[in-house]
Amino acid sequence: MIIIGEKINGSIPSVAKAIEERNADWIRDLAKKQADAGATYIDVCASVDEDKEVEVLHWLIDLVQEVTDVPIAVDSPSPDSILGALPFCNKPGLVNSVSGEGDKIAKIFPVIADTKWECVALCCDDTGIPKSAADRLRVFDHIMEEAKKYNIDPSRLHIDPLVEMLCTTDDAMANLAEVMTKIKEQYPTIHITGAVSNISFNLPYRKIVNLCFMVLAMNAGLDSAIFDPLNRDLIGAVYATEALLGMDDYCMEYITAYREELFGPVKS
Amino acid sequence: MSKIEELAQAVETGKAKIVPQLVQEALDEGIDPMEILNKGMIDAMGVVGEKFKNNEIFVPEMLVAARAMKKGVDVVKPHLGAGNSATIGKMVMGTVAGDLHDIGKNLVIMMIESAGFEVVDLGVDVPIEKFLEAAADPDVNIVGCSALLTTTMPSLRDTVAALNKAPNRSQFKIMVGGAPITQEFADEIGADCYTDDAAAAAEAAKKLVQG
Structure with missing residues (x-):
């Protein structure tokens, strides 16, 4: 599982405060903890006005890189801010994100075309979030046409079929599973990602919903996800599910992660 | 670390790809094949068994160690002299x-x-x-x-x-x-x-x- 650590995000009030106060230690600590918990990427999202977004991203990226080699996921709704922040990264990471909206693809794809940068692509476009699985797949087809134009291999793309809240759409999971399965059938090496906690918005005791979602989504092909790697139960569920899906020879990954105390009772 | 110790460690940790290679290297160094088998592999599995008994390792870890040893035995077996039986x-x-x-x-x-x-x-x-x-x-x-x-x-x-x-x-x-x-x-x-x-x-x- 590719784990995109979500904790450094200015839309979280405590992080917004740390950004406001330029509390460097707070940010470094969040980066270190996520790296230690096994994050594949550390997501960095400023959530500030666009005129100062690049500057804040620069500050955040530097802090993360002071404490870990884990690559950065540069997260912004603005393609210009993303492009402004990419040069501050010591090594290629993940662009988060493009979609069928506006000129996002047109701006991002040419820049990352001949690099090792990977890219999250959301299955929405200027009409919003498509309701049906078929419509999302249509947006997906468009994304893949563009990727092909710029020679971006499917294995560098993390397709986000868009996780919506379960409590207002009964068929959220069924729709997602259909999209995921169809995408994987067409492009076996492509990654499928999603913001796990979206599924449980406005429900009580969200963590159990998130956990069960993770299991079902992995069964449908999810192999990359944006979540809090310090959530030990979710990490445990990820390792257990990989083993259950036959992706973990002799359960050795599961056992090793347990031994490294990434999940299970805290001994030390 | 001696070649035998290195081999024993690879067996204990179930490194099925490395074990045959280490056995070959030990043979190339002129180490007695019986010593490779006994000290490098059988004793290592003894340690694995002990760890399992003490709940320090889990069943699959024992399996991968045994699998790794098997690969090593395949390499050493042809080198065991007529007088030296590979089995006890x-x-x-x-x-x-x-x-x-x-x-x-x-x-x-x-x-x-x-x-x-x-x-x-x-x-x-x-x-x-x-x-x-x-x-x-x-x-x-x-x-x-x-x-x-x-x-x-x-x-x-x-x-x-x-x-x-x-x-x-x-x-x-x-x-x-x-x-x-x-x-x-x-x-x-x-x-x-x-x-x-x-x-x-x-x-x-x-x-x-x-x-």
Whole structure:
């Protein structure tokens, strides 16, 4: 599982405060903890006005890189801010994100075309979030046409079929599973990602919903996800599910992660 | 770290790709093949068994270690001289008639092979006659019988009773095991040895042929 650590995000009030106060230690600590918990990427999202977004991203990226080699996921709704922040990264990471909206693809794809940068692509476009699985797949087809134009291999793309809240759409999971399965059938090496906690918005005791979602989504092909790697139960569920899906020879990954105390009772 | 220590560590951690390579390197360094087998692999599996007994490692870790050793044995075997046997004994092993379970039996076989035995696997649902036939082989030192169900414990009793009447009974020992089996039951039905896990079975088998 590719784990995109979500904790450094200015839309979280405590992080917004740390950004406001330029509390460097707070940010470094969040980066270190996520790296230690096994994050594949550390997501960095400023959530500030666009005129100062690049500057804040620069500050955040530097802090993360002071404490870990884990690559950065540069997260912004603005393609210009993303492009402004990419040069501050010591090594290629993940662009988060493009979609069928506006000129996002047109701006991002040419820049990352001949690099090792990977890219999250959301299955929405200027009409919003498509309701049906078929419509999302249509947006997906468009994304893949563009990727092909710029020679971006499917294995560098993390397709986000868009996780919506379960409590207002009964068929959220069924729709997602259909999209995921169809995408994987067409492009076996492509990654499928999603913001796990979206599924449980406005429900009580969200963590159990998130956990069960993770299991079902992995069964449908999810192999990359944006979540809090310090959530030990979710990490445990990820390792257990990989083993259950036959992706973990002799359960050795599961056992090793347990031994490294990434999940299970805290001994030390 | 010496080559032998390096090999032992690779076996213990189940590095199936590295083990054959290290065995080859040890052979190239001129180390005695018997030492490679005994010190580099069999002793390492002894450590693995001990760790399993102490709940320090889990079943799959024991399996990968045994798998790694097997790959190493394949490399060293052709180099063992005529006088040096690669095996310390021969065992036949099966799950008794009426019982189809084989995971525990296979685990025991792996560990006993890793302790240096040649093991003949009779499979599952093994009729008494087949046990007797296998035990008639004069090279066999140990006959192992496994039963996983309370309902097949009588079948284990009958099998052991028949083996106890075998004309060459003094040539082999009988080991029994399986989830519902206890030391008490083993004594009652006339088996020579009982252990409650695969690692202990390997230790006990060694003791049976050496002492």
